[in-house]
Amino acid sequence: MSGDRAVGAQDATSPEEDGVENGLSEESAAPGRSTGRRKLWWPAALAASLALCLGVPALVASGTSASGTVSATPATDSPEAGFARDMAVHHQQAVDLSFIVRDRTADVPVRNLAFDIINTQANQRGMMMGWLDQWGLTQSSQAKPMAWMKMDHAYQPHDGSLMPGMATKADLDKLRGLSGRDAEIWYLQLMLEHHKGGVAMAQGYVDVAVNESEKRLAQSMVVGQTSEIQLITDMLAERGAKPAS
Incomplete structure (x- = not known):
């Protein structure tokens, strides 16, 4: 499909409705780099309205920069900004995976799980993007993934994934090539690691x-x-499968 459109909870409420293009979105591919593919985009006003409806204030009181200085709004190198950016990318891939499996199985429990993940993580992603916009910060940065966690070293993936639990391009390509029970199991295995x-x-x-x-x-x-980790583990067992790792 071509063209950009906003995607919200209603996009995933019915198995008969089409969602966005299956596969990695612009954010999932790499922070700050355009791939020409569609992405989930939430205007700040919509994200703020959602935050208020959920009882989560859209405005922040304070944030902390890398130097530990408290400011009126989070600094671009703060854990607040870093987490919002990184988790938005992480959530986007969960949504992508769920749209892929939706079209590859008729299994009701798996499709219901996929719809729940699409709705929940698209909503949460919208809130985080809205916060960044309200803070006057960019939605991507040159910082390495997970740098905000202030570990002794930045996250160093060994399998080509951007962040912990994220599927690789090969993982996604494999899911696109499967159907039925095989697609269900691979999706559940990928989502289990993704949730962890x-x-x-x-x-x-x-x-x-x-x-x-x-x-x-x-x-x-x-x-x-x-909670969903336990659910997914049980669903794999019901299909005679085990976690991938």
């Missing part, structure tokens, strides 16, 4: 968070994705 990485990232932000609104969102990610 997402939980680790969200908890990493919770541990250093200054912004209470973003911290609450990250905590909800930890709780929600931890």
Whole structure:
């Protein structure tokens, strides 16, 4: 398909409705680099309205820069900004994976899981993009993924993935080439690792968070994705399969 359009929760509410182009979006491919593919785009006003509806204030009280200085809004090198950018990319790939499997299986439980992930993570992604816009910060940066976690060294992927749990291009290509039960199992295996990485990232932000609104969102990610990890593990067992690792 061609052209850009906003994608929200309604795009994934019915198995009969078409979503965005399956596959990696612009953000999933690489932060700050255009690939010519469509992406999920949320105007700041829409994201702010969603945040208020969910009871999460769209405005922030303070943030912390790399030097530890507290400011009125988060600095571009703060954990608040870094987490929002990185988790937005991480969420985008979960949405992409879920749209791919939607068209490759008729299995109701798997499709329901995919729709839940699309709705939840597209909404959360919109909130984070809205915050960055309100803070006057860019939605991508030259910083290495996970640099905001202030580890002794930046995240160094060994398999070509951008961040913990993210699927590689080869993983996505494999999913596109499968159908039926094989697609279900591979999707569940990929999402299991994806959620594990997402939980680790969200908890990493919770541990250093200054912004209470973003911290609450990250905590909800930890709780929600931890629950889905058990669900996905059970779904794999029901299909006679095990986690990929």
